[in-house]
Amino acid sequence: MRVGVLGAKGKVGATIVDAVKAAEDLTFTAGVDAGDPLTLFTDSQTQVVVDFTHPDVVMGNLEFLIDAGIDAVVGTTGFTDERIEQVRSWLAAKPGVAVLIAPNFAIGAVLSMEFARQAARFFESVEVVELHHPFKADAPSGTAARTARLIAEARRGLPPSPDATSTGLPGARGADVDGIPVHSIRLAGLVAHQEILFGTQGETLTIRHDSIDRTSFVPGVLLGVRHVADHPGLTIGIEPLMGL
Amino acid sequence: MRVGVLGAKGKVGATIVDAVKAAEDLTFTAGVDAGDPLTLFTDSQTQVVVDFTHPDVVMGNLEFLIDAGIDAVVGTTGFTDERIEQVRSWLAAKPGVAVLIAPNFAIGAVLSMEFARQAARFFESVEVVELHHPFKADAPSGTAARTARLIAEARRGLPPSPDATSTGLPGARGADVDGIPVHSIRLAGLVAHQEILFGTQGETLTIRHDSIDRTSFVPGVLLGVRHVADHPGLTIGIEPLMGL
Amino acid sequence: MRVGVLGAKGKVGATIVDAVKAAEDLTFTAGVDAGDPLTLFTDSQTQVVVDFTHPDVVMGNLEFLIDAGIDAVVGTTGFTDERIEQVRSWLAAKPGVAVLIAPNFAIGAVLSMEFARQAARFFESVEVVELHHPFKADAPSGTAARTARLIAEARRGLPPSPDATSTGLPGARGADVDGIPVHSIRLAGLVAHQEILFGTQGETLTIRHDSIDRTSFVPGVLLGVRHVADHPGLTIGIEPLMGL
Amino acid sequence: MRVGVLGAKGKVGATIVDAVKAAEDLTFTAGVDAGDPLTLFTDSQTQVVVDFTHPDVVMGNLEFLIDAGIDAVVGTTGFTDERIEQVRSWLAAKPGVAVLIAPNFAIGAVLSMEFARQAARFFESVEVVELHHPFKADAPSGTAARTARLIAEARRGLPPSPDATSTGLPGARGADVDGIPVHSIRLAGLVAHQEILFGTQGETLTIRHDSIDRTSFVPGVLLGVRHVADHPGLTIGIEPLMGL
Numbered sequence: 023m024r025v026g027v028l029g030a031k032g033k034v035g036a037t038i039v040d041a042v043k044a045a046e047d048l049t050f051t052a053g054v055d056a057g058d059p060l061t062l063f064t065d066s067q068t069q070v071v072v073d074f075t076h077p078d079v080v081m082g083n084l085e086f087l088i089d090a091g092i093d094a095v096v097g098t099t100g101f102t103d104e105r106i107e108q109v110r111s112w113l114a115a116k117p118g119v120a121v122l123i124a125p126n127f128a129i130g131a132v133l134s135m136e137f138a139r140q141a142a143r144f145f146e147s148v149e150v151v152e153l154h155h156p157f158k159a160d161a162p163s164g165t166a167a168r169t170a171r172l173i174a175e176a177r178r179g180l181p182p183s184p185d186a187t188s189t190g191l192p193g194a195r196g197a198d199v200d201g202i203p204v205h206s207i208r209l210a211g212l213v214a215h216q217e218i219l220f221g222t223q224g225e226t227l228t229i230r231h232d233s234i235d236r237t238s239f240v241p242g243v244l245l246g247v248r249h250v251a252d253h254p255g256l257t258i259g260i261e262p263l264m265g266l
Numbered sequence: 267m268r269v270g271v272l273g274a275k276g277k278v279g280a281t282i283v284d285a286v287k288a289a290e291d292l293t294f295t296a297g298v299d300a301g302d303p304l305t306l307f308t309d310s311q312t313q314v315v316v317d318f319t320h321p322d323v324v325m326g327n328l329e330f331l332i333d334a335g336i337d338a339v340v341g342t343t344g345f346t347d348e349r350i351e352q353v354r355s356w357l358a359a360k361p362g363v364a365v366l367i368a369p370n371f372a373i374g375a376v377l378s379m380e381f382a383r384q385a386a387r388f389f390e391s392v393e394v395v396e397l398h399h400p401f402k403a404d405a406p407s408g409t410a411a412r413t414a415r416l417i418a419e420a421r422r423g424l425p426p427s428p429d430a431t432s433t434g435l436p437g438a439r440g441a442d443v444d445g446i447p448v449h450s451i452r453l454a455g456l457v458a459h460q461e462i463l464f465g466t467q468g469e470t471l472t473i474r475h476d477s478i479d480r481t482s483f484v485p486g487v488l489l490g491v492r493h494v495a496d497h498p499g500l501t502i503g504i505e506p507l508m509g510l
Numbered sequence: 511m512r513v514g515v516l517g518a519k520g521k522v523g524a525t526i527v528d529a530v531k532a533a534e535d536l537t538f539t540a541g542v543d544a545g546d547p548l549t550l551f552t553d554s555q556t557q558v559v560v561d562f563t564h565p566d567v568v569m570g571n572l573e574f575l576i577d578a579g580i581d582a583v584v585g586t587t588g589f590t591d592e593r594i595e596q597v598r599s600w601l602a603a604k605p606g607v608a609v610l611i612a613p614n615f616a617i618g619a620v621l622s623m624e625f626a627r628q629a630a631r632f633f634e635s636v637e638v639v640e641l642h643h644p645f646k647a648d649a650p651s652g653t654a655a656r657t658a659r660l661i662a663e664a665r666r667g668l669p670p671s672p673d674a675t676s677t678g679l680p681g682a683r684g685a686d687v688d689g690i691p692v693h694s695i696r697l698a699g700l701v702a703h704q705e706i707l708f709g710t711q712g713e714t715l716t717i718r719h720d721s722i723d724r725t726s727f728v729p730g731v732l733l734g735v736r737h738v739a740d741h742p743g744l745t746i747g748i749e750p751l752m753g754l
Numbered sequence: 755m756r757v758g759v760l761g762a763k764g765k766v767g768a769t770i771v772d773a774v775k776a777a778e779d780l781t782f783t784a785g786v787d788a789g790d791p792l793t794l795f796t797d798s799q800t801q802v803v804v805d806f807t808h809p810d811v812v813m814g815n816l817e818f819l820i821d822a823g824i825d826a827v828v829g830t831t832g833f834t835d836e837r838i839e840q841v842r843s844w845l846a847a848k849p850g851v852a853v854l855i856a857p858n859f860a861i862g863a864v865l866s867m868e869f870a871r872q873a874a875r876f877f878e879s880v881e882v883v884e885l886h887h888p889f890k891a892d893a894p895s896g897t898a899a900r901t902a903r904l905i906a907e908a909r910r911g912l913p914p915s916p917d918a919t920s921t922g923l924p925g926a927r928g929a930d931v932d933g934i935p936v937h938s939i940r941l942a943g944l945v946a947h948q949e950i951l952f953g954t955q956g957e958t959l960t961i962r963h964d965s966i967d968r969t970s971f972v973p974g975v976l977l978g979v980r981h982v983a984d985h986p987g988l989t990i991g992i993e994p995l996m997g998l
Contacts, residue, residue, distance in 0.1 A: 616957055617876045617877070617954060617957070617959075618877075618952070618954070618957040618958065618959040619957075621869075621872070621873050621876065621959055622959060624872075625865075625869045625872075625873075625961070628865070628868075628869075628998070629865050629869075632861045632865065632973070632977070632996065633861070633862075634973075708862070710861060710862070710970075710973045711967070711969055711970060711972050711973050712965060712966060712967030712968070712969045712970030712972070713860055713861070713862040713863075713963065713964060713965045713966070713967070713970035714862065714963075714964045714966075715861075715862040715865055715866060715961075715962070715963055715964075716960075716961075716962040716963075716964070717869070717959075717960075717961055717962075718959070718960040718961075718962065719957065719958075719959055719960075720957060720958045720959075720960070721956060721957045722956060722957070722958075723955070723956030723957070724956070725955055725956045726954075726955060726956030726957035728955050728956070729876070729954045729955055733876070752876065754872070
């Protein structure tokens with residue numbers, strides 16, 4: 023499989039170039055960055071392009087790639103409903119071309135949320151704890167808030183988790199995200215970690231995701247590269263490629 | 267829903283009687299133990315019977331219940347292929363009657379294995395750690411061995427997990443169950459716990475199940491009672507009732 | 511060693527009676543409860559008495575025991591400064607008699623707080639997470655609040671832990687106990703658990719205590735029984751008997 | 755305090771140079787590497803030198819520094835009993851000069867072993883689990899083996915941990931290091947982690963150390979730099995400087 027990279031000189035892009043070169047079943051064709059012509063991909067018979075660029079340029083990139091019949095795996099952010107619709111209409115004109123746009127390529131994070139969704143309605147109690155380095159500006163993290171909302175959605179119709187707390191200190195029971203308590207820990211020596219705790223009579227189930235390295239998106243991107251062609255049209259999130 | 271219990275004076279049975287009585291949506295009809303007539307169930311218009319009895323009597327119980335059109339939720343052990351076939355043939359004669367036979371009603375344990383199966387093929391590395399009280403005779407535990415075999419099955423065709431160990435002490439890398447390392451910890455103060463660790467570039471995913479109480483089967487049994495009727499015929503394991 | 515128990519018919523007392531009987535190096539002499547004469551201890555040549563009774567009666571018990579030259583291990587609560595002074599003055603009159611009064615006999619909890627105190631000044635960051643069953647009325651738990659205050663005391667003079675949080679939801683960063691964030695989780699299936707997380711550049715240290723059984727005070731009480739005589743006079747807390 | 759670095763162009767040395775420059779209470783004076791004269795330290799009125807060089811040159815470095823009255827913090831390996839004696843004799847001739855030689859500067863690892871030693875004799879059961887990246891050659895790790903031996907030493911005279919294992923698979927119960935079970939996990943996505951589990955009736959205590967970054971030695975080295983002068987003569991290990 024012949025693979026190119028857009029944003030190839032960026033930190034993320036360069037890591038992906040290295041990973042493609044290291045994979046025995048993939049051939050690296052071309053790296054394109056600001057100023058380089060996109061025709062490097064067509065000239066090199068590239069089959070899939072990975073795009074980690076910028077919201078300002080990603081739509082132009084996708085228009086070119088779809089028109090050229092090249093599949094795309096996109097980690098660039100900023101996809102509004104309007105942009106999604108635009109991509110769909112370009113794809114409608116080129117049946118067989120496949121585009122994957124994913125907000126999160128970390129396989130462990132994606133599975134962790136999916137398992138939380140599946141487990142949510144079988145337990146009386148659930149709480150989310152996220153742990154990050156102390157330079158993070160938001161608490162709770164976006165991922166933790168999203169996880170809590172997913173769980174709340176899956177628990178719709180169930181009674182709230184039991185909680186007899188009647189005295190105490192403000193904040194002890196965490197932030198409330200759609201009825202799910204979320205606790206944020208900030209600690210030197212950590213990177214990005216999340217724990218989802220479920221409990222019922224006599225037993226608990228804990229799903230923990232630890233990301234200790236900025237390269238944890240690599241296996242998910244390679245999974246996208248290898249399987250995007252099996253999903254013609256637009257796919258949002260890597261879950262469908264994982265059979266979830 | 268009108269619910270009876272077979273083996274009502276046993277430790278497990280008595281716990282289930284209490285749980286049925288405590289559940290607002292369930293009505294306890296009759297408890298039957300050695301010497302009591304099974305007609306107590308028909309006399310009391312029982313709709314579902316929970317059977318935690320003994321391999322010696324469970325087949326007679328099931329023949330009576332199926333014939334009487336009463337659904338059954340069975341935790342009794344000893345179901346050979348022959349017995350399963352016999353139950354199926356009784357059920358064939360009474361369409362609409364539902365029987366659930368499950369080896370494990372602990373929801374956390376069931377989900378934990380199911381998640382391990384789903385995650386298995388997305389990670390380079392996987393190991394299982396089980397932790398129990400020190401009075402346990404077998405190591406690894408049956409659940410850990412079963413979990414490892416499920417994971418090995420799901421990983422079929424993938425390369426083995428990387429492991430550069432070249433020197434060391436015997437046993438350090440655990441027991442080998444179909445290529446999956448399994449580690450058994452025995453510690454005073456523990457009950458029954460299991461951790462499945464998955465790892466790939468820059469991230470790990472851990473699924474942990476803690477069972478600290480002999481009543482952790484209760485929520486799974488009640489789930490069986492409430493949903494068995496939606497699955498006419500024979501169902502093995504509570505997974506299908508959980509939509510897994 | 512000849513050991514008696516005061517409050518022998520209470521839940522805790524009865525557990526201690528059983529533990530004394532089971533210990534090969536201890537001989538159970540007498541159990542005393544409301545209405546029984548304290549002379550049962552002197553008549554039986556008791557050397558140490560364990561008192562888990564009630565604030566209303568514990569002072570009378572201690573006066574008798576000290577006067578009779580019997581050592582005491584006390585788990586009863588309600589010791590004000592005045593009461594402590596009174597016990598000291600009784601002991602001053604009977605040199606050689608030993609009394610141990612401890613608010614917490616769980617060895618793991620005591621060690622956990624001691625280690626937190628020792629580690630506190632070597633890490634930039636520290637947070638406390640306590641996890642309990644959902645029937646608990648206070649959040650944070652008394653133990654967590656006490657742990658946080660101990661840590662804050664040990665960190666006196668050090669800069670506050672780094673925390674760049676600038677946006678988020680109220681409560682996400684936990685309760686503030688003397689500057690230490692404390693998070694309270696309430697989950698069905700839990701009993702009493704506490705985690706103290708320390709972090710500095712590139713590494714974290716976690717001290718976790720899990721108490722899953724109401725009998726976790728037993729080893730600490732037996733430790734008190736065996737070593738109280740080595741500490742004549744009044745001892746507060748089991749730490750000195752543990753060499754901490 | 756005026757601080758120099760020996761081995762300043764090595765990976766470790768360069769990290770220490772950066773850390774010294776970043777510390778408000780320290781002044782970086784000179785970095786010396788192969789070929790540079792050691793007089794750079796005397797010329798710059800250096801008070802403490804950190805040495806992360808090579809066994810081949812460290813003795814010459816120490817002879818010069820001690821003679822010049824400069825304190826040293828040494829992370830270089832290869833100190834045999836003979837070398838230690840030699841350093842002691844140089845120091846005897848220069849009272850007031852202080853040298854710290856430490857095999858491990860990771861504060862969390864040092865505390866973790868110290869706490870294990872303190873806790874060891876109060877629990878019936880203890881096991882060690884170490885978790886590392888899959889490129890590690892030895893299992894168990896040197897740190898885990900050392901931790902187990904320390905624990906075994908502290909438990910001398912106590913009965914062995916209870917273990918009713920009678921059937922199972924070889925390796926399930928881990929490696930035996932002086933009677934302490936040690937389990938080694940090798941997982942992609944991990945760096946270096948260790949968990950020491952203690953258990954007794956109804957409770958467990960877990961001490962976990964996570965090192966996720968090759969710079970975790972920095973806080974320990976700075977601690978050495980700041981406090982070595984308070985310990986004239988030779989000090990082995992950072993424990994005495996931590997008041998342990």
